[in-house]
Amino acid sequence: MEIRKLDKSDSQKLEDLIKNVEDNLEDETFWLPITDKSREHFFEESWTYFLGAFDGDELIGAAGLFFNEHEFGESCKALGIKNDNIAQYGRAMIRSDYRNKGIMKQILGNLLEHAKKIGINKIVATVHPKNIPSQKVLTNFKFDNKLKVVKNNRYERYIFLLELLEA
Template sequence: MIDVYTVKFKSQDFNEYFQLVSDASVMEMITERAIPMDEARIDFEQLMENNKLNDNFGHFKILTVSSNEFVGLAKLVLNEENKVEAELGYMILPLYWGKGIASHVARKLIGHAKQQESLEKVVAIIDPKNIPSRKILINNGFVSKEFKDFDGLPGEILALELP
């Protein structure tokens, strides 16, 4: 497995973010389409605003330890309406698929969530066809809660109750 670490996205990281969200294969199980530049800029500004809300939560770049290469995005975002819940997610560039990175990042985010005394639950939303992500989440204790439509796209909500 490639050793990786995470750091919060900063305003100068738009190009890495756009590299990820403009890749149709990355976005196939998320939005079913690549995100165009103008939409990505708006999304990135919202991501940056979210990153300012809490030091312990937000959107993180995934980088290789050996060369600081950009691998993808990891998120652990506090639910602003229900502050005892956070959403976990990740997107990995295709070059790094199948190398155990998503599993490693998911474990790190879950470990971080467990250290936050205020959290009671972590949720993840996936495309029901995304079997690899579903497997990662189930292997980390997540349980399927419901299937739901998200803006016309299918979604499965999985949850992990924290001790």
């Protein structure tokens, strides 16, 4: 397995992975719908830094850091923190036949290394309260579960926060 940065040439593979994940959700509220605005910026480094896990040529998992208020503004407001030098970890997805193999742990570890290199202070993440595997990945990396919110009047989420550097 190889983990690498996704670029525009991976666009169709990422869309196929997203469809696979959406089609196989045990609970549709586990996954927040992706806005067109987010999709437009998936491969712009000032907006998103996506890593993918490949088995040969096949994209089997991905997650990203998002560097824009469109993605993390609501979480920052709920937590009462400034949105300076912050990123949101999200769009974590693994094909169902590759789950529970430590792949997301590897992706997140690489994303955190990148965040530190570029001077990110804090990372927020939102997780459905019943998504225990995702919560375990975050707590293994010392993310703190800060509070529970409801997004878009429908999607319950815990907001997690990781402080990387002193502010």
